[in-house]
Amino acid sequence: MYLHSASPRSDSSAPCTSFVKFSNGATLIAEIKKNPIDRARGMQGRKIAVPMLFIQPQTAPWRYHMHNVRMPLDLIEADYSGKILSWTTMQPDCPATYGTTSHAIAIEVAAGWSRANRIKRGDRIRFR
Numbered sequence: 001m002y003l004h005s006a007s008p009r010s011d012s013s014a015p016c017t018s019f020v021k022f023s024n025g026a027t028l029i030a031e032i033k034k035n036p037i038d039r040a041r042g043m044q045g046r047k048i049a050v051p052m053l054f055i056q057p058q059t060a061p062w063r064y065h066m067h068n069v070r071m072p073l074d075l076i077e078a079d080y081s082g083k084i085l086s087w088t089t090m091q092p093d094c095p096a097t098y099g100t101t102s103h104a105i106a107i108e109v110a111a112g113w114s115r116a117n118r119i120k121r122g123d124r125i126r127f128r
Helices: 036-041
Strands: 017-022 027-033 052-060 073-078 084-090 103-110 125-127
Touching: 027 103
Parallel strands: 027 052
Antiparallel strands: 017 027, 017 125, 052 103, 073 084, 073 103
């Protein structure tokens, strides 16, 4: 697995993105969230779901909240090798936190995307 941060715009405020490929052939382009502020903000205040790739500083049981998030999202958790450990659907503006495994990588996508693309535990992801 390797990471290449790229942005289609030259504007320095433009988000970095990554091409994500799943072992079953599904693909997406996700915004990269590496720093604590970006990871905490996530999808808050957005009107549409944009895939987001969260790269955590270490493997741990990271938790995700849906405060000020307007749409349901799927949360896909993976380890540093890219092995998918679990995925779950998170409900909008819910006080609960989500995260079921000790993981290092998480991807948020629109609810239903994981099921529609047949994402399952044990699949692999690569991103660049």
